Each structure stands twice: as structure tokens, then as C-alpha cells.
Amino acid sequence: MAIMRMRDALREALREEMLRDERVFLLGEDIGLYGGSYAVTKGLLEEFGEERVRDTPIAESAIVGIGIGAAMGGMHPMVEIMTINFSFLALDQIVNNAAKLLHMSNGQINVPLVIRMASGGGSQLAATHSHSLEGLYAHFPGLKVVCPSTPADAKGLLKRAFRDENTVIFIEHTANYGLRGEVPDDPDFLIEFGVANVVREGTDVTLVGYSGSVHQAVRAAELLEQQEEISAEVIDLRTLRPLDIDTVVASVKKTNRAVIVEDAWRFGGFGGELAAQIMERAFDWLDAPVARVACKDVPLPYNRNLEFHALPSEEDVVEAVLGMFKE
């Protein structure tokens, strides 16, 4: 075990997988000489050379398409899209080619590809640079969607992504890059997809989050315990596709209440899907309607006060929980 930041854990995962499998190579904007916009790939160009760490033009669609083609040709590429906001430009490649080729070709062509993207608001980057689109990618059958919240999970899940024969959308919240935590050194340390993590056990309410929102849920749980003597269980989904709904349902059957916390917009978001599945599986156990704490339905403004007013906070989570205990 070593204490490291999430960006370092991600780099360790890439390094180890590149050493393990020569099919793995990296391409993206500014991942080489610059070291990556969030310094995840720093030093890898020097270690692995230009053939395996490729700086590309600013051309998201072609970068992802080239990754898909290389995967079809027997490689296992990782494409870094600088931020999730630019992935709209590559959406057709992701949705129509990466997600569908296996099924459309009746199993003949698979696309073993890892696409990493930095996500999330809260940095005063204004509306075009502050998206949380985990739920958007989870919408498409054929993709796997991973969104870690801790350095250890980031490493174990990213390493697992390179053992997958399918396209994995790997989404990293920018607020988590500097987060420190214990990370196993074992080169075979993997975290299986579709296994949620019960971050904190509790008995009165279940808080479900993923990526950045897990930390808000944990802080809210602490406040609830200190100030209200309410015991909250916190679940980190870790992967949205596959989704570990069983762990969520088991928790809700114990606590009888569920609050979903996410940075994404509430309307049409992943939280709605989760709420529906909880309702389908645990309706008779619920003592209150499932609550959603999410981003307000508005493009995120630059102004700090306005931005934080739009984004969900731990106070919002506390308030939602308290609402469930009122008559």
C-alpha cells in the first residue's frame, strides 16, 4: 500500500498495463510532451516512446475512430478525451461504432478500447466545460461506464478496463484528481465491474452516489450522524453499466429510504433510472418516495455563487433526508 493521489493511481494503472500488454498504447490531445491536461500521463512518453504515447491533432472524432480501428486491428488502445465536454464531437464514433460493432457484426468484430474523460463542474469553467455525462453514456447498450471516486478504485477499475474485450468509458471527476488515498501496489489488483462499494454502513437511509457525488454523500452522512442522529448508509456505484442494483436494493430494504446524489442534471438523468429500479424492486419496503439530489436544470454559470447554487451540496442531501423523516 502507498498513499497517492488519484491522478498518480491512474498513471500507475496505465504504466502497469502498458508493461503487461504490448497491445496497450495511448493516444490523445497533449498526453505526451505536455503530460496530459490533468497530468495523468506525465512521464509516460519518456518511458514508453512516441509509438505508444501519441500526441494527436485536436480532432476528437478521428482520435476515437482511430482507437476503434486500432482495436479492430488487434491492439488495445486507450484514448484520452481531454474533457468529457469534447466527447460530443466524438459521440457518433462512440455510439455508432464502438458500442454497436460487436452486435451488428453478429459477434465478428469487437472493440477493446478504453476511453478516458475528465468530467464534472465546480471549477468556474462555465457552461461548455462543466458537464457530467456519466448517465448519457450509460444510456447506450454495448458500452461499459466506469466512474471511480477514490484513488484505489481508480487504479483497480482502470486496470480492469484493459482486461475487457469491450469499449469502456472511463470517467474521472476533476475534483477527485488531487484526492489522496491508499492504493495497493499489487500489479494484479483489479476491481470487478458491476460491484458497488458500501462506503459507509448505516440503518436509517441509503445515500447512493457515483464519481464526485460520493464524497458529498459521505459528508452528508457525517453531518446527519453528528447533528440529527440519523444513520446513513452510503453506496458508491463505481460502474453505471453494468449496474449493481442488487446492492442498492438490499440496502434500501434495510433502511427503507433512498436518496440519489449526482452532479448531473436531474431531468432525464441517471438518478431517474435508479429511482425507477428501486421502485420496481423495493416498492413495499419504501417509507418515503425515493429522493433525488442533482444539478438544477440550467447550464452551469461562471459566477461561483451561481454555480454552487446550481450544483448539489451536502446541505442539499441533508435537507432531502430530513424531508423524509417529517410527517
Next chain:
Amino acid sequence: MTTDVRSDLMRELGAEQLGRFLYQMVLIRIFEERCGELYTRGKIRGFLHLYTGQEACAVGSISCLEERDKILTHYRDHGHALARGLDPNRVMAELFGKATGVAGGRGGSMHLYDAEKGFLGGYAIVAAHLPLAVGLGVAAQMRREDFVTLCIFGDGSVGEGEFHEALNMAVLWNTPTVFFCENNLYGMGVPFKASLSTEIPKLAAAYNMPAVSVDGMDVLAVYEATREAVAHARAGKGPYFIEAMTYRYRGHSMADPELYRLKDEIEEAKRRDCIERLKGQMMEAGMLDEAGFADIEARARRVVDEAVEFAEQSPQPALDTLFDHLYKE
């Protein structure tokens, strides 16, 4: 009748190879005409884009490839599949949506695949397969394999950003990619001259890629240009661009009322027909007679008859296979 005898190339290829070209073009022609009939009878559904008129492009270019080479193409893909030697029975079965089809009935007309033959798909989003072709080239380089990827697309692709992104990166990374543009003069119904401010080969040349324009109604011209392009790519000299000027006899799809062109234009193109042309050249060279041509037609017709019969008799995909191949284990 055109009588431009390319005597050197014809002698080099010989009667057998030229006969194969002719047979393949006739097979595609008859296959496509039959597809049109089957569509009106409701046997084939969805979108159907027929390839009649453009046969020389598929046959001339794909004949230059080795078994290990790869092909990516657009959604007007039956001709390319047949030229690559995909089983006509299984291609027709795919159009019928049957379990025996080349994609198990999941792809349909626009999405034919045979990975074992390096036929990596018809792509129905314009220009979306161009970056994939560059990626396959990257894989060839990194795996130290010498396969070439032939990427076939239409003139409609050149307005898409991915066309430019892919050409630029293919040159930057020197990939073994042959870009083959079938210019049939229309992007659906819009004349390409109304959608492009310059000429297509100039776009490739602007990215420092060798580019030629050839008569796509002449299988020998297509073959000659593609052979050069494939040799260039395989030798590690990087990508190569071919524009083949061609013409489709039928509408964009079966739904096309063809309000954008005159019958005269179609008739004029048919006077440059690729099958008639090669037939005439071979007869003039004493490599073929009317009886020989009748034999080729009869052989192709039997293959198409058998394909239709096979497709008719084949089972529907079982409903419990719906979720197959969603993820690879």
C-alpha cells in the same frame, strides 16, 4: 462501343483474370437487379442502395488486395462484399434478415461483415469509417504486419469533418491506407459540384497525399491505379488517394424519386457501361466471344437464383438470441 484496348495490361492479366473481372461485374449487376425486384416484393426491407453502374470500382480495386488486407466500405456495399468473395448465399440471406446471413440478420443491407475475409463492414454514417481505416493502419504498423486497408467511400463524404481529420492523420502517421472515393456525382440528390468548392483529389493533395482521378467505369483503369496505391502503402510509403469517376444507374435508395437528374444523363452514362466496355475489349483482343459471355451471364444468374433460394429457405433468427453479442466475454 469503346474500343480503347489497354493491350499491355490485358496481356499481363490474361484471359482468365479478365474473365474473373467480367464475371464479378456481371454477378454484381444481376444480384443488384434481383435485389431491386425483391425489394418491391417486400422480401428485402429497410434501406436498400443498389450498386448498378459502379461495378468496376469494386471489382477493379478489391482485385488488387491480398487475403490479409482489410476493407471498410460505405452502405452501398453489396458489390464490395461480392467482389471480396463473400458467399452470395449469405449476403442475400442477410438482406432477407435471416439467421444464416453474414451478420445473422442483425446488420441488413448497409452493414455486411465477414471478418475472416478482412471485410470489416459497411458503414452507414457517412465518413465514419475513415478514421477506423487509419486506426487499422496504426495496428498494422505497431504489430509489424504488412496488411493494407482499403477504405471505400462516396463523394458525399468529403464534406464531413472526419474525412479531413482522417486524411490528415493518415499522412502524419504514414499509415498503410488506400482511400478510394467512388464519385458517382451525387450525395443522395445533391450534385457534388454544388457541395464542394474544389476538386476531390485536390483535398488529398492539400494533405500531402498522392492522389489520382481515374475513370471508374473502366475496370482496368481502376485496377491499375489501385495496384499502384496498394504497392505504395504496403511498401511503407504511406496513404494514397484514388477518386474513381463513376455513375449509379438507380436512385440513391429504393425510395428515391430521382427528381434531380434527367433520364438522358443516365442513358449517356450507360453508353460507358463497365461491363459492355470490358466485354468489347476482350472480344477485340480475341479473349471472349458471344457464347463465352452468355456463359458468364448464365453462371451469374444461377448463383443469384441459388442465393435467393438459400435466403428464402433459411430460418429467422431465434428470438432468444436477441441479446447475443452485446458484450464479448
